[in-house]
Amino acid sequence: MVDDEAPPVRARGLVKRYKEVLAVDHVDLNVNTGDVYGFLGPNGAGKTTTLRMALGLILPTDGTIELFGRDPMREGARALDGVAGFVEAPRFYPYLSARTNLELLAALDGDGAASRIDEVLDVVELSPRAKHKVGGYSHGMRQRLGIAAALLRNPRLMILDEPATGLDPAGMRDMRTLIRRLANDGITVLLSSHQLPEVQDLCDRVAIVDRGRVVYEGALADLRRQGGAGYRLRTTDDARALEIARAQSGVEGVSATEHGVGFQADEQHVAALSLALAAAGIGILTLAPELATLEDLFFRLTDEAHGADGAAHDKGAQRLVEAT
Amino acid sequence: MSSVSATPGAVAPTAERTGRRPPTARIYGWELRKLVSQKRTYLGLGLGMLLPLIFVVSQIIRGHPPRHADSIFASEIFQSGLATPVLMLTFLAAVFLPLIAALVAGDIVANEDGNGTLKTILTRSVDRGQVFAAKTLAAITYATVAIFLSAATATAAGVAAWGFHSVRTLSDTVVSAPKALLLVFAANAVFLIPLIAVVCIGVLLSTVTRNSAASIVGTMGVTLILAIVSQIPGLEGLHPYLLTQQYFAWQGLLRTPTDWSPILHSLWVCALYTVPALIAGYLFFLRRDVAGG
Ligand SMILES: Nc1ncnc2c1ncn2[C@@H]1O[C@H](COP(=O)(O)OP(=O)(O)O)[C@@H](O)[C@H]1O
Numbered sequence: 001m002v003d004d005e006a007p008p009v010r011a012r013g014l015v016k017r018y019k020e021v022l023a024v025d026h027v028d029l030n031v032n033t034g035d036v037y038g039f040l041g042p043n044g045a046g047k048t049t050t051l052r053m054a055l056g057l058i059l060p061t062d063g064t065i066e067l068f069g070r071d072p073m074r075e076g077a078r079a080l081d082g083v084a085g086f087v088e089a090p091r092f093y094p095y096l097s098a099r100t101n102l103e104l105l106a107a108l109d110g111d112g113a114a115s116r117i118d119e120v121l122d123v124v125e126l127s128p129r130a131k132h133k134v135g136g137y138s139h140g141m142r143q144r145l146g147i148a149a150a151l152l153r154n155p156r157l158m159i160l161d162e163p164a165t166g167l168d169p170a171g172m173r174d175m176r177t178l179i180r181r182l183a184n185d186g187i188t189v190l191l192s193s194h195q196l197p198e199v200q201d202l203c204d205r206v207a208i209v210d211r212g213r214v215v216y217e218g219a220l221a222d223l224r225r226q227g228g229a230g231y232r233l234r235t236t237d238d239a240r241a242l243e244i245a246r247a248q249s250g251v252e253g254v255s256a257t258e259h260g261v262g263f264q265a266d267e268q269h270v271a272a273l274s275l276a277l278a279a280a281g282i283g284i285l286t287l288a289p290e291l292a293t294l295e296d297l298f299f300r301l302t303d304e305a306h307g308a309d310g311a312a313h314d315k316g317a318q319r320l321v322e323a324t
Numbered sequence: 325m326s327s328v329s330a331t332p333g334a335v336a337p338t339a340e341r342t343g344r345r346p347p348t349a350r351i352y353g354w355e356l357r358k359l360v361s362q363k364r365t366y367l368g369l370g371l372g373m374l375l376p377l378i379f380v381v382s383q384i385i386r387g388h389p390p391r392h393a394d395s396i397f398a399s400e401i402f403q404s405g406l407a408t409p410v411l412m413l414t415f416l417a418a419v420f421l422p423l424i425a426a427l428v429a430g431d432i433v434a435n436e437d438g439n440g441t442l443k444t445i446l447t448r449s450v451d452r453g454q455v456f457a458a459k460t461l462a463a464i465t466y467a468t469v470a471i472f473l474s475a476a477t478a479t480a481a482g483v484a485a486w487g488f489h490s491v492r493t494l495s496d497t498v499v500s501a502p503k504a505l506l507l508v509f510a511a512n513a514v515f516l517i518p519l520i521a522v523v524c525i526g527v528l529l530s531t532v533t534r535n536s537a538a539s540i541v542g543t544m545g546v547t548l549i550l551a552i553v554s555q556i557p558g559l560e561g562l563h564p565y566l567l568t569q570q571y572f573a574w575q576g577l578l579r580t581p582t583d584w585s586p587i588l589h590s591l592w593v594c595a596l597y598t599v600p601a602l603i604a605g606y607l608f609f610l611r612r613d614v615a616g617g
């Protein structure tokens with residue numbers, strides 16, 4: 001049976017080359033049980049390609065990827081036991097109804113999947129439209145049906161490739177709620193995205209990919225701290241505030257910006273700084289966390305990666321991980 | 325984090341999993357259901373039924389059999405309705421019925437590749453080999469249904485127009501009407517042998533090219549090239565091994581005594597086309613990247 005010790009997803013030296021394009025370049029991933037794991041990267045970074053290899057849809061050029069210790073290319077469908085998900089937009093038979101599509105997929109799942117059809121249709125709120133042909137479905141409805149189809153498998157691991165892409169704000173919020181619910185139910189989630197805001201309140205751990213390479217893997221909180229995520233401070237006396245901040249222990253990267261003072265610190269030290277400012281008779285006008293955008297993080301991480309000599313990339317990523 | 329794997333919520337789903345693959349017969353059933361649900365399926369079946377009807381009606385309007393008929397059945401059709409299905413098979417075997425078979429076979433993998441549904445079904449609990457087998461069987465089933473529907477229509481229309489009477493065979497003997505009906509059925513069954521080869525070539529091309537139109541055209545191209553080769557003087561030695569020559573092996577049934585040799589020959593010659601196409605298609609399907617959709 002399934003090796004419960006083996007992690008839900010483990011990739012080692014994963015490579016996929018399409019002729020001249022190196023889509024995935026020696027990727028290592030470690031998704032642990034219970035993670036809501038963000039797989040972040042700009043368009044074309046190689047996220048979908050990596051997930052296709054995870055699901056056994058394409059053959060790696062080199063390296064391995066295992067789900068619960070099983071290699072989908074060697075073990076075929078068996079490696080997908082307890083695993084569900086989709087890459088890119090979920091696709092269905094447009095000439096069949098949503099329910100019939102699910103009946104078909106349940107027949108290919110076995111293990112009582114058919115008995116869950118009503119339930120999963122309810123979860124994604126498609127029950128009233130279940131008799132309609134999928135050909136007439138909106139993009140958002142298809143995304144939801146994709147989730148329903150994945151839930152049919154009663155998975156322990158869900159692989160979702162940019163599930164919120166193309167959804168309107170309400171649809172995105174519903175998708176987030178749904179993913180949080182899956183996580184609460186104990187399902188490990190591997191969620192790819194090209195938008196940091198989409199994953200930052202959902203995911204505890206992330207891998208950031210750029211041009212096929214993992215430039216960071218670890219806790220999102222650690223990344224924020226190092227990646228330049230920090231605070232912005234505006235006071236009644238920015239010049240003195242700058243001096244005080246520089247003198248304060250635990251407060252780093254203090255700089256004068258056009259809108260006041262920027263610095264990095266954890267919450268405990270932020271509190272201490274605010275007290276120090278108050279003690280010095282300086283009034284705080286604004287003290288706001290400033291999240292680095294994904295682009296900022298990318299530039300930082302990839303500058304480091306591409307800046308030095310050939311092997312510097314791995315070292316750069318490694319340094320970030322070790323620094324945590 | 326890994327300690328979470330010991331919580332009941334995370335383990336419960338595994339407990340009920342049997343790890344057994346759903347049977348291929350079930351996948352095959354759904355492949356048929358997909359065919360039945362697509363309008364395009366009825367195009368081929370409908371044409372296969374329409375052509376015999378057009379033939380019978382036009383002959384009734386014309387009112388007399390063709391004078392310089394090259395098939396003896398052409399002069400026979402007014403004598404017995406049972407000559408019609410035999411004549412129709414002669415007409416349709418070379419191009420039309422292979423085309424009908426290729427329409428579905430060439431589409432059966434490529435269509436799902438284009439729609440992206442291949443990735444949907446290949447991320448369930450079935451192995452790729454099962455999906456390939458189910459699809460090939462479904463395409464063969466379709467070809468079978470198509471030729472028997474066409475034959476049944478031709479028989480029904482012929483009998484309605486000209487009656488259920490005995491027929492003269494290629495050996496100039498006469499067979500009774502019930503025996504002739506049986507021979508019509510058997511002739512179509514024998515024609516199925518090369519048609520299965522056509523289907524397998526279609527499925528192979530569908531798997532490799534990922535393009536329905538290219539697969540259908542390619543399958544017909546194979547038939548066409550073999551037909552041209554059979555016309556080239558000096559290549560007569562190849563004739564017995566051409567797939568297109570096997571399209572007419574069923575005519576051995578219409579002799580007295582029955583000439584089994586072209587039929588047995590057709591069996592192994594067709595296997596020379598069917599088996600490599602099947603193996604190549606299967607291996608390709610197992611390894612191919614599903615990168616579309
Ligand atoms: N089937 C394919 N053939 C050729 N190149 C591909 C194919 N799929 C992806 N690529 C290339 O691989 C790179 C990574 O693509 P992808 O994995 O889709 O990125 P992402 O999902 O992160 O946006 C891109 O440069 C893309 O053009």
Ligand SMILES: [Mg+2]
Nearest residue numbers: 047048088162
């Ligand atoms: Mg993608």
